[in-house]
Amino acid sequence: MARPKTVRSWLLVAVVALVAVLVPQVPDWLPVSAASVDPGQLRQRVLDSTNQPYQGYAEVSGALRLPELPRLSDLTALLTGTTRVRTWYAAPSRWRFAVVSTAGERDVYGTPDGDFTWDYGNNQVTRLVGEVPVRQPRAGDLTPPELARRVLSAAAGDPVTALPARRLAGRDVPGLRLTPRDPDTTIGHVDLWVDPGSGVPLAVEMTARGAGRPVVASRFLEFAATAPSADVLTPRRPWGSGYSIVSAPGIADALGALGRGFPPPRLAGRALRETNAAGVRGVGVYGTGLSAFVEVRVPGDIGAQAADAIEKAGGDSEEFPEGTVTRLTITPLSVAVARSTFGRWYMLAGLTSSDVLATAARELTLLRGRRR
Numbered sequence: 001m002a003r004p005k006t007v008r009s010w011l012l013v014a015v016v017a018l019v020a021v022l023v024p025q026v027p028d029w030l031p032v033s034a035a036s037v038d039p040g041q042l043r044q045r046v047l048d049s050t051n052q053p054y055q056g057y058a059e060v061s062g063a064l065r066l067p068e069l070p071r072l073s074d075l076t077a078l079l080t081g082t083t084r085v086r087t088w089y090a091a092p093s094r095w096r097f098a099v100v101s102t103a104g105e106r107d108v109y110g111t112p113d114g115d116f117t118w119d120y121g122n123n124q125v126t127r128l129v130g131e132v133p134v135r136q137p138r139a140g141d142l143t144p145p146e147l148a149r150r151v152l153s154a155a156a157g158d159p160v161t162a163l164p165a166r167r168l169a170g171r172d173v174p175g176l177r178l179t180p181r182d183p184d185t186t187i188g189h190v191d192l193w194v195d196p197g198s199g200v201p202l203a204v205e206m207t208a209r210g211a212g213r214p215v216v217a218s219r220f221l222e223f224a225a226t227a228p229s230a231d232v233l234t235p236r237r238p239w240g241s242g243y244s245i246v247s248a249p250g251i252a253d254a255l256g257a258l259g260r261g262f263p264p265p266r267l268a269g270r271a272l273r274e275t276n277a278a279g280v281r282g283v284g285v286y287g288t289g290l291s292a293f294v295e296v297r298v299p300g301d302i303g304a305q306a307a308d309a310i311e312k313a314g315g316d317s318e319e320f321p322e323g324t325v326t327r328l329t330i331t332p333l334s335v336a337v338a339r340s341t342f343g344r345w346y347m348l349a350g351l352t353s354s355d356v357l358a359t360a361a362r363e364l365t366l367l368r369g370r371r372r
Contacts, residue, residue, distance in 0.1 A: 045199030053227035088228035148201035185291035186332035293350025303345025323365035
């Protein structure tokens with residue numbers, strides 16, 4: 001039986017994994033100048049930079065007001081505080097990042113043979129065998145290059161405009177602002193500053209609609225558009241360390257156990273874009289861009305615990321003849337749980353307004369005589 005804290009963490013993970021959007025604030029106190037670059041061309045350079053090697057030292061600052069997640073302290077710290085990350089990138093299958101803290105260092109290596117984790121504090125090396133379709137977001141996902149590519153890919157049709165240059169990691173670099181067209185997304189705009197030569201983003205800022213500052217900030221303090229050495233990217237097993245092998249998937253198994261049946265073709269006026277999202281059975285993705293949301297039917301005990309967790313976190317419930325909808329917004333994330341009088345439970349989450357999720361949730365309670 002899943003605990004409320006586990007279900008609540010899934011609601012957060014599902015959306016962050018879906019669009020992975022969070023960002024930083026970058027100081028303006030130095031005069032800067034950079035050659036003007038068309039924002040459309042700059043966006044394309046970012047999308048084309050997947051094979052551009054680089055290395056650097058980044059700072060990720062999160063300002064989300066998350067409920068307590070005692071079993072996911074790393075995720076909570078990443079989205080609510082400041083995390084410093086050293087990163088090396090050679091190719092999509094050859095990379096490494098290290099989270100640096102006063103307690104030591106935790107390194108994650110990406111190799112063609114799988115991911116390796118080196119935990120300095122526990123003196124433990126772990127090898128992950130297989131591909132994980134869904135996993136908990138980690139610090140490497142929120143470095144400027146990774147975060148920017150995810151946002152731009154998700155919002156391919158949204159307009160971009162030029163921003164004044166900023167000085168980042170000793171470079172004067174041009175910027176661009178992406179403004180979502182969909183009025184229902186909770187994201188007001190996303191700002192990026194990009195090294196024009198390499199196309200690698202040096203900073204990203206995502207700001208919620210109506211907010212005065214970013215909900216997360218990610219920027220390079222040090223950066224070089226050079227390839228890291230093979231030695232840096234090769235996992236090492238220090239003398240005396242422990243070693244374990246973990247088979248994938250992990251989180252995907254837990255999420256896959258929730259889904260039951262098939263998502264309906266439309267919800268809240270949005271077409272079903274993807275079924276079995278990220279390889280997880282029963283998860284549907286609706287809509288496009290940054291206002292997309294996910295939906296999954298779940299067992300009654302999971303749904304009841306999720307609704308209880310949302311209410312305890314400050315959410316509210318509304319009764320309808322067809323069932324109950326419970327919802328919560330943790331800017332910019334919205335979550336909802338629906339219970340129909342037919343005994344079916346559903347969970348929804350997205351970077352979209354809670355009204356959209358509430359509409360979709362009520363539509364789910366109206367489904368009759370349909371095997372899902």
